[in-house]
Amino acid sequence: MSKITFAIGGVHPDDAKLSRGCAIEVLPLPKTVYVSMAQHLGAPAKPVVAVGDKVRTGQVLAEPGGFISAFVHSPASGTVKSIAPRKDIIGNPVPHIEIEVEGDEWAEGIDLSDTLVTEIPEDRNAILDKIKACGVVGLGGATFPTHVKLNPAPGSKAECLILNGAECEPYLTSDFRIMLERPKEIVVGAAIMQKVLGGCRTVIGIEENKPEAIESMKKAVSGLPYDIEVLSLKKKYPQGGEKQLIQAVMHREVGSGGLPISVGAVVQNVATSLAVYEAVQKNKPLITNVLTVTGNCLPVERQHNYLFRIGVPLDYIAEYAGGIPEGAAKIISGGPMMGRAVACMDATTVKGSSSILYLTHESTKRWTETSCIRCGRCMDACPMGLEPYLLNRLYKAGDVAALEENAAQDCIECGCCLYSCPAGIPLLDNVRQAKGLAMGAIRARAAAAKAAAEAAAAKEISKTKED
């Protein structure tokens, strides 16, 4: 049994990887796709096409709306029908580009063959430009633009690139399937990122409940001429959390408010690695990803892993997979621990979509909230070493300064506290709000400091002018 894991906290939910045996199937295109302009962390993308334009698969639809933002490409060929707000999975209006699908004619210069290209381009900046141009974002959940993450600020140096194949969320099997079916591409993608980061140590971390994936990745690594290790990690949630993975692999702790690069780490998901491979070696933009259709009220023969095009509506996938099963009380996009409950089934898939999860009432119902009994289970479960019960109380009291002092801003929203609370207190709900308050206070202070510094600089300039 593997001992490699993070030091404190964590919980052990049933991994329920029911769809692990389902090979990846290609999902056919629907008649209409809706491409969201906010499928990455940061500023929404700005459309560069107009209504009535003919677009081809892989053509740029929108350009980044800021430094932390990403390109968005067309998932199909057809005509742009409208550019209008449409509801996302939680029902908030987000600008979408509606495309009437007329076929699947790809834009020029995209290599659609299956041949493995192992030759990595020499020029680091050219690689980064390609990753940016292909709209690659982190597919582990946060959808942070990859080209930003692979280009650390001057002065910080990457010492270790960790490929996240932990897939610690129960039910999800999309990363598992790509590690089985496309291991070589993942390894080449990792080698590309390794090169961009200046040839640092590169580790692929996989939870031990996926021995086939570990085997497959080890085989791929040994067959290719790169210096990459495969590590088997202990099965514990949230093993795939960025900071937890860094601690497990490098035995280093990212400080409060710090970024992984501050301890020399860069973490990328295996699916991101595949997207990097396709972007750099095949010039293929990120318009596909793998999504698991699973759940505890869905018979295994009706579970699927689909290679989907971004922008495909969720209800289309659900319909294609045989409809919403009887007994499904909650539909979740993402894992059961961190995923979001779907409020609108006509919302569309985005780059980071990883699952449609059907769960029964029994497994998702909230307990009646009773008083905190000070058992301390939430503290034992918190992988960040926070005190969720205290943050809950401070949030209710509205004491932002104390929240900040107690590091509410360091919460990774993994849900271990809520999972472990015997009193049914909605700890995650409240701590998430508390985190928002603390982050807001920190940001406001930073903005005020910046404004003051700018004012001082302006004063200085006018003074020197007077002199």
Add this chain to the structure above:
Amino acid sequence: MNSVVIWTVVVLAGLGLVLAVVLYFVARKFRVEEDPRIELIEKALPGANCGGCGYAGCHSFADTAVKAADLSAHFCPVGGNEVMKQVSAILGYELAEKAPQVAVVRCNGSCAVRPKLNVYDGAKSCRVKAFYSNVTGCPAGCLGCGDCVEACEFGALSMDPETELPVVDESKCVACGKCVKACPKALIELRNKGPRGMREYVSCRNTDKGPVARKACANACIGCGICVKTCTHDAITLENNLAYIDFAKCKLCRECEAVCPTGAIHGVNFPKPLDKAAVKERIAARNAAAVSEKGGEK
């Protein structure tokens, strides 16, 4: 035995006397000069310490009011004009009287007209709920968890179990504005009470396009603009598919309420119920007159 009692009394009395003298001089030496008007103002204020004025409490209000050059930034919504008259008398400042205000909930999406599409079972808090999901099709509507009710320190708000919307008790509302801050959907607005409490307002905040808004809620403002065209006082503006009535300009003629196709415009505290047909006739007659006048000009 006797001498022990006497000595004890003498020593303690002596100590007390000496310390009293010391304390007297220390108190004189380190006295904090405070404007006596602060205390007077504090006495005049309601003393609820609600923070509705924007200051930390009644003392903070009094303290800053004394230091301020005028009373433009100070208004006690709880005490209203009466208390402010006393305050201005103490300070000798001019007082700009403010019309009394009341909290108005700008959502009328009751359970009957706004169908629920999902079930929410998370923490019972609007702020949390707003973060997670949209239970109804309306992204702007009331979430119904009662954050505003919890925020109100005067017991003026309550949830109607039937409509699942908050109800304002106008006799208790002091327009402190706490509920306005508590609502994550910014649905509550402080509006002038109006003559005899009569008010006209758009009870909706949905900025979706007409068909979308209508589908989500039968009482939604669909941004058709008929109220803007009808209003003869230029009091209504339409922005982002949503009408807004400026209470400073509104003359309470109720014409907009009569023509609104969805019932998004509400009039409250009017002595008589609105006779829609009569008002519509009046508008039609006026329009016809205007048309004939135009024709005559030609």
